Amino acid sequence: MADTPSLRIVIIGAGIAGLTTAIALKHHPAIDIDNYERASELREIGASIALGPNGMRTLDKLGIQNALDESIAFRNESGHPMIYRHYKTNEVVSTDSHRGSVEYRHLTSRFYRAHLQQALLEHVDPSRVHLSKAFHSVSRDVTAGKLLVTFTDGTNTTADILLGADGIHSAVRRSFVATSAPTWTGWVAFRSVFPISHVSHIADLPDEAVHIWGPDRTLFLSRLGKDLFTVVGSSQTDPAAADAPYKDAVWDTDGDVNVLREYYQDWSPLVRAVVDAVPHTRVYPNTAAHAIDSWVLGDGRVTLAGDAAHAHGGAFAAGGSLAIDDAWAFAASILEVFPATTTAPSRIPSETDIARALRLYEKTRKEHTDRVLRTVHQGNRKKVARVGKVETDEELRARMKSREDPSWIHEHDVEATFLSVLAGEGKRAEEQARL
Ligand SMILES: Cc1cc2nc3c(=O)[nH]c(=O)nc-3n(C[C@H](O)[C@H](O)[C@H](O)COP(=O)(O)OP(=O)(O)OC[C@H]3O[C@@H](n4cnc5c(N)ncnc54)[C@H](O)[C@@H]3O)c2cc1C
Structure with a gap:
């Protein structure tokens, strides 16, 4: 591929967001993509992680069917994503329900996180996942027109686009927004x-x-x-x-x-x-942490995905699915400006094209995840305000029944949002042409 023009995307992190992004773009003949992961091995860490219908559908769309397999994805037979029981009597006080029509294989599922990560790894070329590479900094190599990404071991690599998928304590995010550290x-x-x-x-x-x-x-x-x-x-x-x-x-x-x-x-x-x-x-x-103002960083060539983009702290058990949908939206935005063709493309996306792709991605995801963050912080404030207060059994039951209905999070349709953002862009272009 030495003489073939290629768009080089460097992903920091080989967690759920990083791996899913690499999978979503791997068939593009002219996209060159590598994950750089801080851990020295991708071993079994973590406990259970849930995916809602949004994440399950997106995995399906991306051809990651092994992750939907019954052997690793546990679904409630009743179809209720969650069942709430009373601590003394064990009776069911409340349930969550899927609101839209959800196929069985897309029902909310619980995984051992290591099983899910392994299922994703099966779709990735292991030689493109570089371990023991912790992100240090990124700068602009103006002469080469590229980003220069440096790791803490002193090595570096170049990139056209940098995606920080390095989790809740994202070093990529903090290098652009110093005040964004989670508490x-x-x-x-x-x-x-x-x-x-x-x-x-x-x-x-x-x-x-x-x-x-x-x-x-x-x-x-x-x-x-x-x-x-x-x-x-x-x-x-x-x-x-x-x-x-x-x-x-x-x-x-x-x-x-x-x-x-x-x-x-x-x-x-x-x-x-x-x-x-x-x-x-x-x-x-x-x-x-709270939402950051912009997802388009570093002169329009750096962005974030997963917990790095929205450090919501696992509330609503939504982190895995949000990360998967971010990955899909990032890939869809890149493919919009740089469609995969069977022949090598003659033109690599320009700086303007790249900035447009990252704006499309931001528009597809930020409004939704900002709302998730606002809801999470509101809920956290209520939880802290209750500390030390005595609650009657009636009050407990009322609280169990008046939970936030999380279906707007778990059944969010990332593809529909992306298409409406594109349609909005088309309309704006038409309006500008008329002026
Ligand atoms: C080891 C681990 C165990 C977890 N266990 C659970 C769990 O049991 N239940 C649950 O609900 N959620 C768990 N989470 C969080 C959950 O995976 C995420 O909320 C969600 O899947 C979003 O994925 P993500 O890819 O954005 O982030 P993550 O899954 O956190 O992945 C981020 C990746 O980036 C890597 N990384 C971090 N900093 C750097 C750096 N400076 N340079 C290079 N790479 C870096 C991390 O090692 C990690 O592999 C865990 C995360 C990790 C990393």
Whole structure:
């Protein structure tokens, strides 16, 4: 491909956003794409992750059917994306429902994150995923008309476009928007994934993913693929309190199952039996940041995707699907200015074309994810305001029933939004031509 003109896209991160983007563009004969990942190996880290119908549909569209497979994607047979149970009585108080028409294979699914990442990796050329490469900085090589991306080991590479898909603490985002570092929300998750054999003896073990709510905390239980089970406990404190427990906790570190058992000691016998059987747990302090003003950075050649673009901290279990839809929208925007043809294109997109592609991408995604962020921060403020308040059983039940209906997040149609943005552009061009 030495003499073939190509558009070089460098992606920072090989998480869900980074890998999905690489897959979405891999068939373009003149796009040259590499992922640079900080981790030294893509090993099994993380616990359960959910994908809504939006993410599942997009994976399907991109031909990533192995990720939809029953062996790794666990769906609630009832079709309810989530079922909310009472902490003492175990009765179902409330349910989420899909609003639009959702095919079975696109139903909300729970994964062991490592299974999902592995399914994505199967679609990527391993020689294009460069490990132990942590992003350091990006500058402009004016003579070459390219970006120069530098890594912390001192090496560098050039790019026409840089996509920061480097997660919630994105170094790419912070290098352009220094004030965008996420802060602790006061919420801590205690995540465990283990073989279901640890809990299969428990009578009434839920067959479906359930969120059990009590006055001061919640517990999430779900089966996962390959005979795994997940338990996610939680603690909410006021992050501003000087003595807030877990104030200095580090993300993804060993937790103490005895703390978990103490937290849930007054809950239903089912909950106590499950928590007693949890073999280990890990601690994940939750962080979040507000929306940034623009997704088009660095003279119109740098942008962001996934948690790097919208550090919402995993609320609504939406992070995976938002990342997948970002990847689709980024790829669709690039393909709009640089369509894949069977013959090598004679013209590489100009600076103006690239800036237009990144604007299209931003217009497709930013309004939606900004709304997600506003909703998340509003919810976080309410959670903190409740800390230390005594809630009656009636109030708890009312709160369970008056949750935000998250279907606008989980069933968002990224393709329809992209098409309407394109149509808007067409109309504007017509209007300008008439003037
Ligand atoms: C190890 C890990 C475990 C997780 N576990 C869970 C979980 O159990 N449940 C859940 O709901 N969500 C989890 N998440 C978050 C979840 O994956 C994301 O919210 C969501 O999938 C969005 O994906 P993303 O690609 O934007 O970000 P991520 O999945 O966070 O991927 C970002 C990638 O960028 C890499 N990276 C970070 N900084 C740099 C840098 N400076 N240079 C190069 N590469 C960099 C990271 O190593 C990572 O591979 C986890 C994330 C990670 C990284």
